[in-house]
Amino acid sequence: MAKKPEQLWTTPAGDALRWVPGTDLSALDPAATPGWTGDRSDGEKLLAARAPELADLQQRLYAHGRTGGDRSVLLVLEGLDTAGKGGIVRHVVGMVDPQGVMHRAFGVPTQEEKEHGYLWRVRNALPRPGHLGVFDRSHHEQVLVVRVDRLEPEKTWRAHYDELNEFEAEVAASGTVIVKVALIVSAAEQKRRLAERLDRPDKYWKYDPSDVDVRHQLPQYMAAYQELLDRTSTQVAPWYAVPADRKWYARLAVTELLTGALRSLDLGWPPARFDVEAEKARLAAS
């Protein structure tokens, strides 16, 4: 008998990808598909099959938010340029109702943002109750680009690890389930994707000459990611290191992580906060 697509996960994505501090990041194969024994076609089938459940779970979360609930979900996407953050938003987050999504991409801080602490703009973008927040880059850049480009002295950025953990503990305590995804792309695949942007005029806008500069800093970024994952993987805000050379796998994996986060809320439909029969009578008389 043919296996159902979800049975092709021999280990659930959450278990297969959850970062275990101390693991060697450089040993992770960006072309691997941890936990998944199917091929691309199987993966795309399961992704499509997950859409109704994901949309349903998100709708329950939204319904709770609309009726006084305080739960929310925050998906944090980190990864170098070309790692596929945008594709995840389009293909995974795009499966749910935009009404319940709060998406925010964090770039170089604006002048106003610079006048505040680095967590200010992040706090302002946190998902309201009932919402799925999506961060494309995040507060974690404070120990990534800030570290690699030496935008702050080491003593300063080193202090951020504890701040990041405290901040996320506070966010989690307020009712937000946090899912942090680090998309890991290989240098070779990154080169291929950048070359494609230079080959296609409809992709020029995605290319920035600084992308090549970053390629000369890959060892520094690897070290920064290693320490980030090791030091900010917590019980309430775990990191998942997702191999991203195969876009279909990364999208499927994040779908599974997001579905798992929403399932963990175990939300039914909110009960009526009114007398249903009395309202039926009022409506009939209106």
Added chain:
Amino acid sequence: MAKKPEQLWTTPAGDALRWVPGTDLSALDPAATPGWTGDRSDGEKLLAARAPELADLQQRLYAHGRTGGDRSVLLVLEGLDTAGKGGIVRHVVGMVDPQGVMHRAFGVPTQEEKEHGYLWRVRNALPRPGHLGVFDRSHHEQVLVVRVDRLEPEKTWRAHYDELNEFEAEVAASGTVIVKVALIVSAAEQKRRLAERLDRPDKYWKYDPSDVDVRHQLPQYMAAYQELLDRTSTQVAPWYAVPADRKWYARLAVTELLTGALRSLDLGWPPARFDVEAEKARLAAS
């Protein structure tokens, strides 16, 4: 030879639905399908067929925003409860990349919002360059619920018509194409939809006892909408009165309006802001 689905529009949606001040709103049939000669099945086919173009147009807008462009689109959705605003967001806005969408639902103002003028929270939610902003209710409530529920004296809310027009002229001048949609649902269809919410436990959360109170104010709301449409339909921010008893028609019509707005920007892909050949060489050497 079979007609292509888009040929079933005998009058383009924009022309068929654009509000002509002085028209009698009560004469609009909420079950009509102005300009469209097809049936539901044809309408759903065209909606699905529009998805790739809508997504492509929105992607070009987003690309321009990412490369210094200042254009954006703002879709304003007004309508009584059950008129289908949420469904439009889910089914129409849901066709495009969530990265480029800034959605905001305006409810009863919070304490912080009350401490500012009514346009404050609206300004804060305006789409950034390159984005599609979506307002579920809007600044126009200042002459709708505020008027009907007498939350301000008449002299005060009457002053808002000019303010709304000035505000929208300013937003349009900054590069935003504004599309304002008033979804018009009949009292009978509204009753049916509310009854469904009371019949289905998975829809209780959408029901509020005040929805029945509003039904007793329908004549006042009709008068408020009539004056809103008459007085705030401008060249730069036209209103479209969309019959909404047939959800498929309302969704198709808004899709056409949105597609038209994006087409009107006439955006190609942004040109490279770098020397493509030089970058190819740099990349190859990296």
